[in-house]
Amino acid sequence: VKAILADLEAGTGSPKVTKIAGSIDLRTREEESINIQPIQAAGRLTTEARKALISYGDGYSTCDACRKPFRLDKISRPGIAEFHADLAKFVNMDQARVVPGARRGFQAVAGTLVNKGDSVVVSALAHYTEFLAVENAGGVVKEVPLDDKNIVTGEATAQKIEEVKRETGKLSVLVMIDHFDYQFANEHEISEIGKVAHQYDIPFLYNGAYTVGVRPVDGKKIGADFVVGSGHKSMASVAPSGVLAMTDEWVPKALRTTAMVGDLTKRKFGIKEVEMLGCTLMGGTLLSMMASFPAVKERVLHWDEQVKRSNYFIDRLLKIEGSRVLSEYPRKHTLTKVDTTGSFDTVAQTHKRRGFYFSDELSSRGIVGEFAGATRTWKLNTYGLSEKQIRYLAEAFTGIAEKYGIPVAP
Numbered sequence: 001v002k003a004i005l006a007d008l009e010a011g012t013g014s015p016k017v018t019k020i021a022g023s024i025d026l027r028t029r030e031e032e033s034i035n036i037q038p039i040q041a042a043g044r045l046t047t048e049a050r051k052a053l054i055s056y057g058d059g060y061s062t063c064d065a066c067r068k069p070f071r072l073d074k075i076s077r078p079g080i081a082e083f084h085a086d087l088a089k090f091v092n093m094d095q096a097r098v099v100p101g102a103r104r105g106f107q108a109v110a111g112t113l114v115n116k117g118d119s120v121v122v123s124a125l126a127h128y129t130e131f132l133a134v135e136n137a138g139g140v141v142k143e144v145p146l147d148d149k150n151i152v153t154g155e156a157t158a159q160k161i162e163e164v165k166r167e168t169g170k171l172s173v174l175v176m177i178d179h180f181d182y183q184f185a186n187e188h189e190i191s192e193i194g195k196v197a198h199q200y201d202i203p204f205l206y207n208g209a210y211t212v213g214v215r216p217v218d219g220k221k222i223g224a225d226f227v228v229g230s231g232h233k234s235m236a237s238v239a240p241s242g243v244l245a246m247t248d249e250w251v252p253k254a255l256r257t258t259a260m261v262g263d264l265t266k267r268k269f270g271i272k273e274v275e276m277l278g279c280t281l282m283g284g285t286l287l288s289m290m291a292s293f294p295a296v297k298e299r300v301l302h303w304d305e306q307v308k309r310s311n312y313f314i315d316r317l318l319k320i321e322g323s324r325v326l327s328e329y330p331r332k333h334t335l336t337k338v339d340t341t342g343s344f345d346t347v348a349q350t351h352k353r354r355g356f357y358f359s360d361e362l363s364s365r366g367i368v369g370e371f372a373g374a375t376r377t378w379k380l381n382t383y384g385l386s387e388k389q390i391r392y393l394a395e396a397f398t399g400i401a402e403k404y405g406i407p408v409a410p
């Protein structure tokens with residue numbers, strides 16, 4: 001610590017402490033740069049979460065005061081039980097569990113509802129982890145096609161449910177749809193889809209990997225049976241972390257407790273929940289979620305500012321001739337897919353560094369996180385950038401365009 005302080009005080013910009021355990025590089029990109037990496041932006045830790053991580057990094061550190069009946073969500077010191085109740089309330093559902101990533105939430109629900117050969121309706125923009133959760137349970141995915149604006153509608157979902165029923169003679173056992181997808185971050189007709197699922201009496205899983213923790217989510221209003229969120233993607237938490245929330249109706253099934261008895265020893269394990277494999281996040285992951293939670297609850301109230309900044313940046317990008325936005329526009333999210341084939345890629349064609357010239361130019365301006373070498377279609381996420389940083393980012397893009405003679409509209 002003394003060496004780090006000395007480095008900072010000397011202000012040389014070349015710290016002496018550069019390695020952990022002699023071989024692992026320090027990771028300083030959030031401290032040193034503006035990071036527009038699509039999946040990292042809303043997962044970056046708060047200072048409080050960093051403290052929690054250091055303090056609770058030890059294995060099973062949550063278990064100091066674990067008392068009968070021995071389950072993570074019952075622990076009251078630190079306030080893990082209370083956090084579970086708060087989490088459920090945060091997404092307006094009845095019960096919540098912490099899980100190692102959104103994917104483990106999908107897995108728990110699929111493990112509960114999907115039997116061999118069952119079909120699950122997902123979006124044509126579904127995340128790969130939704131495919132794998134269904135596959136792991138022995139089911140098959142059936143994708144709802146997109147409309148001409150790359151949106152999943154309630155009507156298309158109803159048609160898909162009908163089609164599956166016609167073809168397989170059975171209803172799907174689950175509808176699992178992303179509110180904002182990972183490819184375009186377009187907003188899909190989530191309430192309408194919830195309504196359709198209920199008309200067919202099919203449980204509905206709301207995938208909030210890109211919403212829970214950045215904007216308000218009201219599970220009951222949406223008509224969700226399950227709400228899944230990602231701690232490391234959108235809740236300023238250590239990976240792997242996430243949340244699975246549900247209505248009381250599903251607790252006996254999705255949170256069923258073990259009934260297994262050892263044939264020799266006759267041992268039983270009480271109230272351990274089968275889909276959770278007993279306990280889930282037993283240390284720094286959970287405590288980072290808890291430490292960031294007050295800030296997360298506050299920040300969702302200011303989502304509109306983040307969206308406004310996202311639109312400000314995209315508007316400025318669109319002034320660079322030949323640039324396009326592939327996501328819906330105006331933006332309703334901070335994650336955006338852009339197409340710079342007609343602008344920055346024209347330079348890459350003849351540049352000796354090819355597409356990497358663009359990464360070089362960005363990094364020399366202190367901007368990181370774009371897909372290195374990509375100058376055609378790529379994604380960026382402006383979540384968490386201040387007003388000043390978003391202007392700086394826009395200026396940087398404009399500056400690179402001007403440097404290479406790409407016309408920029410005033």
Ligand SMILES: *Cc1c(COP(=O)(O)O)cnc(C)c1O
Pocket residue numbers: 100101102103104126127129130178180181182207209210229230231232233241242
């Ligand atoms: C990132 C993402 C996931 C996976 O989240 P994890 O918490 O890493 O498991 C699932 N669905 C969507 C739409 C995502 O963007």
